[in-house]
Each structure stands twice: as C-alpha cells, then as structure tokens.
Amino acid sequence: MLFVYPRLRNYFSKEIFWHASACLDYQYFIMISIIKAFLILPLLLGAKDVSIWMSQLLQTYFGYFSPLRFSYESVVFLYTIALFVVGDFTRYWLHRFLHTVPFLWRIHRVHHSAEVLTPLTFYRVHPLENILFGLRHAVSAGVVTAIFIYFFGAKIGVIEFFGVNGIVFIFGVLGANLRHSHIPLRYGVFEKIFISPYMHQLHHTKELSHTNYGGVLSLWDRLFKSYYVAKTQNSLEFGLKGENPHLTLMELFIEPLKFYNQKEKITA
Numbered sequence: 001m002l003f004v005y006p007r008l009r010n011y012f013s014k015e016i017f018w019h020a021s022a023c024l025d026y027q028y029f030i031m032i033s034i035i036k037a038f039l040i041l042p043l044l045l046g047a048k049d050v051s052i053w054m055s056q057l058l059q060t061y062f063g064y065f066s067p068l069r070f071s072y073e074s075v076v077f078l079y080t081i082a083l084f085v086v087g088d089f090t091r092y093w094l095h096r097f098l099h100t101v102p103f104l105w106r107i108h109r110v111h112h113s114a115e116v117l118t119p120l121t122f123y124r125v126h127p128l129e130n131i132l133f134g135l136r137h138a139v140s141a142g143v144v145t146a147i148f149i150y151f152f153g154a155k156i157g158v159i160e161f162f163g164v165n166g167i168v169f170i171f172g173v174l175g176a177n178l179r180h181s182h183i184p185l186r187y188g189v190f191e192k193i194f195i196s197p198y199m200h201q202l203h204h205t206k207e208l209s210h211t212n213y214g215g216v217l218s219l220w221d222r223l224f225k226s227y228y229v230a231k232t233q234n235s236l237e238f239g240l241k242g243e244n245p246h247l248t249l250m251e252l253f254i255e256p257l258k259f260y261n262q263k264e265k266i267t268a
Helices: 005-011 020-040 047-062 071-102 101-113 120-121 128-153 167-175 187-193 196-205 219-223 249-257
Strands: none
Touching: 020 120, 020 128, 020 249, 047 128, 047 196, 071 101, 071 128, 071 167, 101 128, 101 249
C-alpha cells in the first residue's frame, strides 16, 4: 500500500489536472457539447435512415427472401457480434485515415495536441471529426441492420447494458475509460486481442502516434501492421511531434479549417 499510494497520487496530481492543456480540455468539453447538441446531432444522418435505404436496395435487387429460421436469442447474439465487429473494423480504418490523409490529419491533430491526458481529452475532437465518426456509425450500423432484417426478419435486438452494446460495455468496465489518463493499465497476453489503456496512451505519444489505431480490438493493428507494445514506462511524452500545440480554445476550432497546403507533411 505504501508503494501504490504515491504512484496513484502522481496519476491524479495537480500538475496533470491543472495543466494548461487539461484546462483547455475542460473549456473545449463545454463548447463541443453545445455544438453537438444543437448543430451536429439534429442534422446528422442516422443508422435508421441508412438501414431503410439499404433494405429497399436489397429488396429491389434481390427480391423477397424468406427469413431464416433461427431462435430470437441466436439472432440477437449474432446481431450484437456483427454490429461490434463491423463497427470496430470501420472505426480502425477511419482512425488510420485520420492519421495518414493530410487534410484529415489537420482535423485529428486537435485531439493529439493534448499534452496531458484526462477523461475529458476523449471529447477533444474537432466537430468535423465528430461528423465523420457519426457517419461511420450510421453507415456501418445501418448496413448491418438492413442485412439482418433481410435474412432474419424485423425481430432483431441487441444485447445492451445501459444503452451500450454489451461487448463495448464490458470493455469499458475492464478499464477502457482509462485510455485518456496517465494510469498505465495493461492486459498482458490479452493485448494481442484487445487494446489496453496503456496501448492507447502510447498512441498519444509524440513518437508512437502511428501505432495502435484500434478501438477495442488490437487484431486489426496486428493484421495491418500498426500494432505496438512495449514495457511499461512511467513517463510518456504526449502531444504533437514537431508542431506547436493548440494554445487557445478558438485555435482548436479554427486552425484545422485554414487553407490546406499540399506540401504540408504529416508528422503523426
């Protein structure tokens, strides 16, 4: 206990939670919450819209299909797994594109400009990136839903806890919410399958932001050669490599929208 307490105190120190970057997180959280509530969510395409369009497309090109005879419980289980796997796969690739496509990196580096990690760093995401991830969810969930309705009928459901996909909820309980913190939680051998908080913390460092793009599963990183693990280090340097951090609230919103220079290089 005498050994653990000083380390926990370091993880929750005022040097982290009153750092200028952390204070910027708190301001940004308020502003982005207002923007999402009044501008993004009311206008964003939803998964229901995509599923209706996709269902009509399937009926038009393939005609009526007599639903397969599976128990309701089996369909719910398969649907939950399919939503999770397709969602996590598309999340991996969108995240990777945000790092490798120059214009998208200008947007995403708002998130990586954080010099310390707090729970609210999770929300330090530019509105354009919020829109991209919202569209990703709508398309992936909508397409999966339409396919399941076509093959299994309209009686489908999802295993959920508090409105969250059961698999994602379990992952959160196991510590996923510590990804944006300085607590280096590891999963040991299970890091070959799942992204641990520490692996995501490595992704936020200046030197290793080109690794560990996965959301829940690290399988995609292993499959597409972006997987990285290392011995736990007490000190990691977060932020942008070779770039000035965003210093004001307005810069976080406006800077990514400035005229794009084709010669600009990606440093992530």
